[in-house]
Amino acid sequence: MRKLLAVLAALCLLAVVPGTAYARQQEDAPAKKVIKIGVTQSVDSMNPFLAVRLVTGSIQRMIYGFLTVPDSKTLQPSPDLAESWTTSPDGLTWTFKIRQAKWSDGQPITADDAAWTFNKMMTDDGAKTGNGPAVANFQSVSANGQELTIKLKTPQASMLDNPVPIMPKHVWEKVKDISKFDDEVYPTVGSGPYVAVEHKKDQFVRLEANPTYWRGRPKIDELQVIFYDNPAASIVGLKKGDIDLIGRLNPPDFESLKGDDNIVQWNTQGRRAAYLQINHGATTSDNKPIGDGHPALKDPKVRTALHYAIDKQKLVDEVQGGLATPADGSIIPPLYKDFFWQAQGDEKVTFDLAKANKILDDAGYKKGPDGVRTMPDGSRKLQFRFSIHTDTPIEDKLAEYLTGWFKEIGITLTTKRLDSSKFTEETGTTALFDIAISGWSVNPDPEEVLGTHLCSRRPTASGQGGGTESFYCDPQYESLYLQQQKELDRTKRADIIKKMEERLYTDAPVIALYYPNDLEGYRKDRIASITPIPEDKGLLYGGSGYWPFYTLEAVSKDGASTDSGGMSGGVIAGIAAAVVVVLIGGFLVLRRRQGAADERE
DSSP states (O other), X not given: OHHHHHHHHHHHHHHXXXXXXXXXXXXXXXXXXXXXXXXXXXXXOSOTTTOOBHHHHHHHHHHOOOSEEEXXXXXXXXXXSEEEEEEOTTSOEEEEEEOSXXXXXXXXXXXXXXXXXXXXXXXXGGGGTTTGGGGTTEEEEEEETTEEEEEESSOOTTGGGOXXXXXXXXXXXXXXXXXXXXXXXXXXXOOSSEEEEEEETTTEEEEEEOTTOTTOOOSSSEEEEEEOSSHHHHHHHHHHTSOSEEOSOOHHHHHTTTTOTTEEEEEEOOSEEEEEEEOSSOXXXXXXXXXXXXXXXXXXXXXXXXXXXXXXXXXXXXXXXXOEEEOSBOSSOTTSTTTOOBOOGGGSOOOOHHHHHHHHHHTTOOBOTTSOBBOTTSSOBOEEEEEEETXXXXXXXXXXHHHHHHXXXXXXXXXXXXXXXXXXXXXXXXXXOSEEEEEEEOOSSTHHHHHTTSGGGXXXXXXXXXXXXXXXXXXXXXXXXXXXXXXXXXXXXXXXXXXXXXXXXXXXXEEEEEEEOEEEEEETTTEEEOOOBSXXXXXXXXXXXXXXXXXXXXXXXXXXXXXXXXXXXXXXHHHHHHHHHHHHTOOOOOXXXXXXXXXXX
């Protein structure tokens, strides 16, 4: 026993003493200003051509420049890497003047970098995964010095809201297969306010200020994006001071921040819609059936009956704690007033179980002795799977309500829990689902979210490309999409977009549930100031641009918010304690893994 205690004591010293020495070294070194952001979703890929998750899109905005960025006040397009632009009278030729600036490795940024980025997406299916529709209307792209010329097939109203980050040609042209490249090479070469210097899968991404950024170096030295298993763990981290800011909170976690004088609660209108994704007969981009969706969901009448069986106000009150708005139509949230659409009158689907039952009765879906309906030909019962994320209590609660309501109309719903990677694969590529929870964070120009329901967004037979949100392929919707794309009058374009939303509403490949509020929290003893986007009651983490984290200021050293960026004494002591516990025979695994909320960009 004495020998065991001696070994344990020695191991504790080995764990603690080096940390003490490290801490002393840091006291003598100039303090770095470090801000730590907590997220409950892990990066899907550091490769911007492949990434689709919200967290990855937010990180990309801090690393790479775009042709334009949303203005921090109006959200209208403003100069970024393109400092100016002109358009031909017919709207088919756009000429951008690329500003004189440098990549983070010191190489000059030229129009050739932008031309290479767009041409790669136009010619390589693997490179289309993240933002394929953004170049679908491009006829050709060429460069001459700092002048970039894009020729279009038809006029395109969203040209100044292009969501594609511009990549350094001299780095990326060496990549042989974009579809298999995770871009885990550090430091990254970028043109944004920060440079990625480290990424540990399912744990963290570390960003350092880019001293060559054309707007000027950020006011902090380092950003750390730290991944948590679940929102509850991130809330504990915020209260303890392990992180300084957390966004994308669920209502119960947001409410738990009340009463902490060091934490600011941030509650504003969000840019997201939450909805059900229905497998209405998924096909690949060459129109071949894919997946194992229930055949009853191919019938629009069944999908409409499901819609009538959902009490959206109850979901807002009970699942979202009142911190959301029921969605009676649009997949574009009311934050974007110009494009928001809401059903009215007889067109509006309201909670009506009697009507839902009548729709199914009239369509020939009869109830059996067990109360469960069958297909009109008697071949299968109406038993659907509901795919949600693991470790997401709020989705479990949603599933409980839907299961109860659907039972009232003769439909059985069984919850299927998946981790983020499996969820994305089954609901976006392989179509191994019936109904799934989903949603999208909408940009100021909604063309991207509308584009996720195009025929062209379906995956190829080999599973490449895609980026679909519904496997939808509808001639009427496609025609409207092309019309809005060519309409340069904003008011007329908005009217066409509203017709597209109406089509999604009535055909129901997705069923919008509610618009969650933007719920965030940050430590005011660590963050001196942060500017939302838009600046008037806008968002912090997850906003449409890098502005909040470029303008972010840490509390001065006297306020104890500067940080060396190393592990704290508490973490080091925790490691020592863990060593002891493992040796005695306990088993404890403390890690942050893949996030539970598969929120897409």
